[in-house]
Amino acid sequence: MTIKQESQKKLKELGEKLLNEIKSGENPYLDIPIRSLSNVNFNVEKQVLEIGDSSSKRFFFNISHIRKFVQTMEVAALAKELIEVDKHLSLRQVFYALRKTLPGTNIDVVDEQKESNDAIEDLEVIAKLTREQLHVNASKNGAAAGKIIIEDKGDRINWGKLGSGGWAIPSNTENIKFKKIDAKFIIYMEKAAMWERLNEDKVWDKMNCVIIASQGQATRGIRRLLQRLNQEHNLPIYVLTDFDPWGFYIYSVLKFGSISLAHLSDKLAIPEAKFLGLTGEDIKKYKLEKQKIKFKKVDLKRLEQLKKYDWFENKKEWQKQFKLMKEAKGKVELDALVTRGISFVSETYLPEKIKNKDWIE
């Protein structure tokens, strides 16, 4: 079954369920898994965040349920159309497509984008389809370069022949075909400026790898792309971030999944991802003590939260890092490696770390 057929089948099943309820005189309802923190668990065996079993019923004949019920149905109808014509819309565009008046009333299906966003997320968990399968695009950001040739929309694209820019990663990476993989691993980093540094030094050519960056948190498109390269082709994913709570959390989301998207961990999380960013020990090793930037209150607060997350709580190595970070009282950015030389990160830091398996999992 193709992705398209699977999506159509699941939407059809949902429609038929409701139709049967109507025919047999029942009150049609949707069974919606609860997406709040109370229903999100950390699966220790799989090492990913997962959504639990709690759900709530949403009825058509219930004055406090009907608005959301109708919104979810309208999104389902739109998704059905998008899948049929093989076109995609963004979240914002879906909001406009749903911002229409119900016939015979003066009521609009949605008044704010939050309503259509919620309806899409509801449909994701009800029908067990990702937003990408519903043809609703997330944001687009980031670039890739290195030793992989892909096929996308009929084009054969060599990530090693794209000059100083690289391939712009689309919002949806579900349908990319990997045609030729010479890369031995992937380096993901949180900053486009570091990507340009590594690309200029041809790190991917010298080390036989691929470099990928977005800006801050990875987009869904990048997370899925990294996960597919790891699961389908056994490529190690190294995550390069600053030594600060925010950088560590970028790694955390990539590896374990996120609370708000816990229902999608099997499509997005990468339990095998390895942290290759700056550690507390690196600060001394690479003589970066002077390059610390003092934490603000908000950074320290975030650090305390991080320490207590289930997926970090029982990990000795991570607790050690949190302790070192608290003692350091400041962050150290990857960019600070430039004080050791313009190409120090490319010529020393990365080769040394990877050779010595100096990563944290």
Add this chain to the structure above:
Amino acid sequence: MTIKQESQKKLKELGEKLLNEIKSGENPYLDIPIRSLSNVNFNVEKQVLEIGDSSSKRFFFNISHIRKFVQTMEVAALAKELIEVDKHLSLRQVFYALRKTLPGTNIDVVDEQKESNDAIEDLEVIAKLTREQLHVNASKNGAAAGKIIIEDKGDRINWGKLGSGGWAIPSNTENIKFKKIDAKFIIYMEKAAMWERLNEDKVWDKMNCVIIASQGQATRGIRRLLQRLNQEHNLPIYVLTDFDPWGFYIYSVLKFGSISLAHLSDKLAIPEAKFLGLTGEDIKKYKLEKQKIKFKKVDLKRLEQLKKYDWFENKKEWQKQFKLMKEAKGKVELDALVTRGISFVSETYLPEKIKNKDWIE
């Protein structure tokens, strides 16, 4: 003379000037054009913002000047090295490279990134070299697709063969070579989601053009790329934005230049750029009245500022738009065109606008 040679020559001239002053026992100084609003003028003939003739002298032997003087010299020394080894650093990386203690003192060259940023801008205006020529990268963002083949870093890149992602535009587009241009015009838009919509509809293939987007204000790399395509290859640049003060200002910066970068208008501004975004008349024409989103106070305040800018003040067509916007009391986003059909923007809006020359200049 190559770009590299030109940059080296200008830096050398600056160094020699200071050396001569030292040798002849004078107080070495830098002559720095003033970059505040008071010294920025709108050149009516050229239709771009320009920096005026006011400048101030910064002396080495002056206790309130010396810190900035030394910072500028340190940036110049770093730029000289970067140019020689043909490598680039980001603004953040330059900050770290300069964050070092002066020998025999406990004084750091810079304490905050603002200082190194200012020093780079000072050097730009003193030596009449752009940040790109000094090998300091701006931010990287955006994608391109369409009927152009370029050469970059020895790679031949066909913008029409890059699947759903496109070419990721680098921060520096100075050295790109345009090898084959089949495009008849360029469409620039402010949102990546709209770019994905147009790319999925293969607008660039059907209309023989190139589509380029970033997120919000165009990066320097994109502005220079668009300017070069316009000036070197006479390609019209159409700018697609929302009907709101912020969208209009994105167009304004692309066309006339910006106040803070007025000294670079000859490298970045595109006086021939045409506005192809939503107009007041379009709201009625495309039945988008219902899709208005009410202005907040901050939007209305921005609108009042826009109206009074020199480059808009005497333009009847623009003043009419500002009037219509004030009457509309709300913005209308391009994404709202989806209420007319998923591909309405690709199949009707753009072809109709371009055929009827329905743009504003």
